[in-house]
Amino acid sequence: MKVTTVGIDLAKNLFQLHGVNEFGKPVIKKQIRRDQMAEFFVNLPACLIGMEACGSAHHWARKLQSFGHTVKLMAPQFVKPYVKTNKNDAADAEAICEAVNRPNMRFVPIKNVEQQSVLALHRVRQGFVKARTAQANQIRGLLSEFGLIIPQGIGYIENRVPELIENASNELPGSFRILVQRLLDHLKELDRQVDDLESQIVKWHRQSEASSKLAQVPGIGPITASALVASLGDAKNFEGGRQVAAWLGLVPKQHSSGGKQNLLSISKRGDTYLRTLLIHGARSVIYRAQQKPDACSWINGVVNRRNKNVAAVALANKNARIVWALLVHDREFRSDYMAAKAAL
Template identity: 75%
Template sequence: MNVTTVGIDLAKNIFQVHGVNEHGKPVLTKQLRRHQMPTFFAKLPPCVIGMEACASAHFWARKLQGFGHTVRLMAPQFVKPYVKTNKNDVADAEAICEAVARPNMRFVPVKNIDQQAVLALHRARQGFVRARTAQANQIRGLLGEFGLVIPRGITNIAQHVPALIEDASNELPGSFRLLVQRLIDHLKELDRQVEELETQIKAWHRANDASRRLAEIPGIGPITASALVASIGDGKCFSNARQLAAWLGLVPRQHSSGGKPLLLGITKRGDTYLRTLMVHGARAVVRYATNKNDAFSGWLRRLLVRRHKNIAVVAVANRNARIAWALLTQDRTFRSDYASS
């Protein structure tokens, strides 16, 4: 059995495998359980293996690469057009096998263990931040039902709520005071968890040279820099800087036909978390551009005259993404006075 290309439909326990020979003829259609995967592919001659970039994909990619196979991960939306019939495991595996052999297919770089660990810290921190915001909003809403309005901002919760609980003139029931105190304690615990995870992320950032170089870009701090490096590695999986910006969803969506170009709003594709960090960092740059006299700040002020502030923010985020790609791929440090020859 001469298998040259294999498509694997990943799952938790049951995996569907589809293989073809050098002529594209199917020679392997097999269903494997989780414990059978290492044994089967250890015995299979080295070949090209395609998988969708989904849960456990990077783990299996590293595992199969250890057996001498060439593993390529693809975004699920790029595989979907190759499904010829109704959706099932057999059809999905065949579609993956067909898609991985396409010469113009785009692939996802395989992350190492260190990158996955840092991204896990980011995801956990993001979950705690959302829970903290939800808890603050719940406290604000419950107090609002009793006519007590807290100023906007999560810091005002800790500043004003304890005094409201102790104030006897607001006629709050004793049970409600105890409830709000319990919620405040929970909010403080969530805040502590966020700070501890940020400390771990910053420690990894300080130990990583690429992350430190990215943090020198205005609008990119330790959190954004570490997330970028953990997500794209050295950035060489993108052919140019615009591909990285497009992957982050920071470029206009195109809807052209009949030779008439039409550009709409940004695509918002790719990693929502990374795009959010890039945009928030760009907002800080736009906010303080009026106080600086360098060339970039002058360009940004002129842009703000012609365009809405949000458009300028996305433009800065796009620019930062392109600079980050250049620094990573060329192993250079950021220079604010850099000018291309």
């Protein structure tokens, strides 16, 4: 009997399959190895395949699509409610097969190779930035044990630590001076790695028409624009700008009951990296807006009514909606767009 839907529980080496026919009756319940995946699905008639959006999911989605199958990825938290029994590979595959057929299920856009490579640059750069911050804090902490206090900021470490190492009047032992110099060299190497990766991201950003278009929005630079383009993929997969903002966790959580609306702080769901970039970009816009009160009346009005943190999230939410509109409608950003629309 023809298989219409297959759920795959991905793993490193052993993949669990659960397939059903058009009547929902299970016809496939088996476990296959990684090297058997391509051979099995290339001989299987075209069907709907569901997988959780986890490690290697985008790779297998592209590969199975090339065999003529329809592949859909889902967030793991949306699949979990369909697990009927205790957690195991067979139950997970059955739950995936059940969830992928739900008409109101939300799916994750499948990323192409270029998008994944750009996001890899962002992830590695983010890791180097964290390591650089940790290294700077370690140097500052070790020197504080000898009564030498360095202000916060990597620039202070690069400027003052070499002077402290060369200063013979302090009580630093020779071995400790050599150790701090080694840590300082490591910090400079991390800084160089961050700069190299950032230059690669900017190079890709300049070659991308969509990314260059997003960089025109105040509060969005090359780093944020390239990350948004690579993460969103086809913006038409989202119903509207608000769904993009909700996908990034920039909308309030709800705890409502009995017809009474109770909105809490932002949900902080989705990609923490993208949300952080948008909020930090919004903070820079707020800082500049205070210097030009007349040019940025909307954000200054929000700052006057609420605090700067709330205003930053509000602007990040607004920018997320603008990003969706620019990508979907293929428009250029215009700061006077609303004014021109009202004049018509």
